[in-house]
Amino acid sequence: MxxxxxxxxxxxxxxxxxxxxxxxxxxxxxHGYKGAVPKPVIEAQQRFEDEARRQPTNTFMRKKQSNWIKSRDSVAEFLNADPDDVVLVPNVTSGINAIMMSIPLKSGDTIIVTNQAFVSTNNACAQLLYHKGITTRVVDIVPPIKDTNQVVKLYRDSLDSILNIRAVVIDYVSCPCAMMFPVAEIVQLCQKYNVVTIVDGAHAPGHIPLSLKETKADFFTGNFHKWLFAPWGCAFVWKNKRLTFPLRSLTSSAANADIASQFCMQGTRDDSCFYSLPAAIQYIRTKGxxxxxxxxxxxxxxxxxxxxxxxxxxxxxxxxxxxxxxxxxxxxxxxxxxxxxxxxxxxxxxxxxxxxxxxxxxxxxxxxxxxxxxxxxxxxxxxxxxxxxxxxxxxxxxxxxxxxxx
Structure with a gap:
């Protein structure tokens, strides 16, 4: 040592x-469950909580969206993404559900997941089956694994053999086995089959350098509260500009239809965890x-x-x-x-x-x-x-x- x-x-x-x-x-x-939060970030969140208690209406009605946008812009810069393509959500579970409900799926369509998918992804797919008649098929990826080509081949075999595939969920780092998938190669493969790609990057932010402007995936969602030193309840969804359908929030109290308003105005939700994201990113910078x-x-x-x-x-x-x-x-x-x-x-x-x-x-x-x-x-x-x-x-x-x- x-x-x-x-x-x-x-x-x-x-x-x-x-x-x-x-x-x-x-x-x-x-820390793969929830990470520890450093004192400067705790103090930043506390300042926003105290301000909300001192001036409840002013903080919520006049400052909420500007604080949300400032935080979104901060993480977008960190992720090398266009801020207009990023929204803040409480966790990847919320992100996956918003993505799934935004894709124009119809009865008979199929979504591909793997046996390494987090349980919330499976739950989201089960809801789609119940409400829309969408089928989920599972690709089994089980160690031992010789090389990444073996993983890509498993995806290719599924894309070749399964009918009506509309979307594929790709784990960046899987929860059950802590395996880092060859995301770029899998996304490139899926593009040849014209399917929507959803990257579950729950473990990625603060763990693996990201540049979302360069990714070819259609959607990317990740947590900030695992490795980025953020308070619990912080995550994001990124949507590729080339998609023609909108990303929709599952719940919203916004009168405006723009994406920032839809994801920001969520009733009386406490967004102080979001507002402390600039402090979390600054903490990383102070540590080199x-x-x-x-x-x-x-x-x-x-x-x-x-x-x-x-x-x-x-x-x-x-x-x-x-x-x-x-x-x-x-x-x-x-x-x-x-x-x-x-x-x-x-x-x-x-x-x-x-x-x-x-x-x-x-x-x-x-x-x-x-x-x-x-x-x-x-x-x-x-x-x-x-x-x-x-x-x-x-x-x-x-x-x-x-x-x-x-």
């Missing part, structure tokens, strides 16, 4: 103590930008995953390096007596690790084996992962002792 301390003296435990409000003794290793953050995180992730693989005598998920996200890694757990790979047992094990060791970490079941989905950020250090490693070994040893009694 010495090299990280020397090269990045401002990151790690010192930064955690200085800039974050994480509880002492609490080890936070699940994504390039410096990525340099620290990728190195720490390599050190942490190598350490745990050696300690547990296991392995990482069998996927090509090009499909490993910069800040996420799947490391197989050793067998722990009494815990299967069922959803209930997985959740119970996460609860046990938290209650006994005050560690929050994400566990996933892949091919009937349990994996920890390691995540890293600039407020983490190698000691966090050593603590996790030792906690798991204690559970393994406890299980062996119990097993020996029977």
């Amino acid at each position: 010495e090299d990280l301390d020397v090269i990045f003296p401002e990151f790690g435990s010192k930064l955690r103590q200085k800039d974050f409000v994480l509880e002492d003794g609490y080890t936070f290793l699940n 930008g994504l390039e410096k953050i990525s340099a620290y995180n990728t190195r720490l992730l390599e050190m942490a995953s190598e350490y745990l693989v050696r300690l547990w005598q296991t392995s990482t998920l069998d996927i090509p390096t090009s499909m490993e996200p910069p800040f996420l890694r799947m490391v197989r757990l050793p067998e722990i007596y009494g815990f299967s790979t069922s959803q209930d047992d997985k959740n119970s094990l996460m609860d046990l690790i938290y209650h006994d060791h005050h560690i929050d970490v994400c566990l996933k079941s892949v091919n009937d084996q349990l994996y920890v989905r390691l995540s890293v950020h600039i407020y983490n250090c190698l000691d966090d992962y050593k603590k996790l490693g030792n906690a798991v070994l204690l559970l393994v040893d406890r299980g062996r002792r119990r097993d020996s009694r029977y």
